[in-house]
Amino acid sequence: MSAKFLTHYQVLGLAPTATERDIKIAYRKAARISHPDRGGDPALFRQVTEAYEVLVDPVRRQTYDRSYASQGTPGRRGTGATYPGGSSARPTASASDGETPGFHTRRKPAERRTAGDPAMYVPAYESLADGEMPLLPRTTAAQPVHGAPRKRGVFGAASRLAREARTAQLIMQQVMPGIPAARLIHGLNAPFSNGYLDHVLISGYRIAIVGSMLVPDGAFRWDGGALVHGNKVAAPPQLIPATRQFQELFPECNVTAWVCVHSSTGSLFEPVIDYARGTDPDGSNILNIANAARFVREVKQFLASGPNPNVVDLQVLARLLGGMY
Template sequence: MSDKYLTHYQVLGVPRTASERDIKIAYRKAARITHPDHGGDPAVFRKVTEAYEVLIDPAKKLKYDKSYNTPAGSYGAARSSSAGSTSSFTTRRTRETRNVAGEPAVYVPAFNEQRPGETPLLPRTVAAQPVHGAPRKRGVFGASSRLAREARTAQLIMQQVLPAIPAARLINGLSAPNGSGYLDHVLVSGYRIGIVGSMLVPDGAFRWDGSTLIHGNKVVTPPQLIPATRALSDLFPECNVTAWVCVHSSTGNLFEPVIDYARGCEPDGSNVVNVANAARFAREVKHFLASGPAPNVVDLHVLGRLLGGMY
């Protein structure tokens, strides 16, 4: 991969979890090698210095992490086209010759391929965790209903999705990449990313027309996930990014509420935003992740940048 696509962490050769001391040591080592007075390349030295100035300053580092570590599209432009489609990628069910989603996770780049002394993008213990972060209190006043709703969705994913796909990773609580609000959950497996929001609705039957849920003569607007989906698609052009809204019933029944879908609005992963009750959400999002290219891969570049976006 060309140097111009490296993140600041990669430039200094430190993981995202590096301490201030680790960053200082890495900078001194890199500066000695790249400084023009020692025969180094001035352009490379400027990159090393820029990386250090950002990562050593807590405020700059936080801002950089929440930008998902890299300018929009720069990393993805260097990725192989074999990673998969980045937009308008249909996931309608097709006949598959072999499904590798249930196989053990494969890490890219592989930990056993690290050169001597090279720091991995993420510690292996972090990369192996299936769940990162947790629903958190935001704002001055508590939001117990929101926290309970997010916890129900996270539990559903951990019980019904993650066991079926060993490489899938659930990340709770990310700053929205478009700069407005937060994302409840993000699921990533191979080169597919699912943004997940949730809502709690009263009992009864609903109709989804592609933008709103209609309950009798009332209109219920789901979380607005399209801006964040488009922003993440720009940041991760090597991935297919799709949004899901898990609709919970007050009864706790996974098969409620009953949702009728307008033509073309079925939650099969082929729409930018898919809305479904808990039972159908778990089934369809699992298929979405499992049917993507290399669903048994944990890409450390993608995972590391997503973890940097956690609030």
């Protein structure tokens, strides 16, 4: 992989959880190897120095991490991980699998991995050379839930946290148990803005950005822009801009937004939502709106139907964890 596509952490051979001491030690080692006076490549030495200057400064490092280690330019990121099957590109399924046709033919049934299979880490920890630093500590990568909702502002914080907690509990109890590779991340900064995201749920090469709503009892109609109940209109969280930005940052993944709509009764089947033509929450839209019961069903299907749904891509996970508060 060309050095220009590496993140600062990869240039220094560090995990995103590296301490200041780790960064200084790694820099000294990398500088000795790459310094032009020792026969190294001047361009690589400049990149090593730039990586060090950013990561050793707490403020610059935080800004860099919140950009999801994209080096400030969408599309410039590490792409050299080896995926199951030995390819350096993410495998894609055939059109008959319901995915965009790619360079792979359809796998034999015996080779197809399912969401219920044990989690597989990419790159595999067993493939690391002696002394090579993993992208994430194994204990961190194996943790199913990361972070916590952050109390934002004063007015309405309690009700916001309450509905976020209901959605998080729903995901942890009814979505994740059947998908060992699923990872739930709370409290992410929205890329390229001062906004935030309640939850991000990943499995394989699918990312679900998740928000929450609480609405009055009754039947609603989703027209693609708002939930309508009589003469009242309820707008969902503005997740489409963040979803598009995430898609640019993670082109190897299918990124889709979901809003879980809760009712005051606590019933998973309320509110009852009628959908305008083409707005059913089946994962085919940028933004999908559903009550709790349908949210669980459709999100599970969305995650499970992707290619290699049992993969935990350590590079994707590490960059997401860097974007937490």
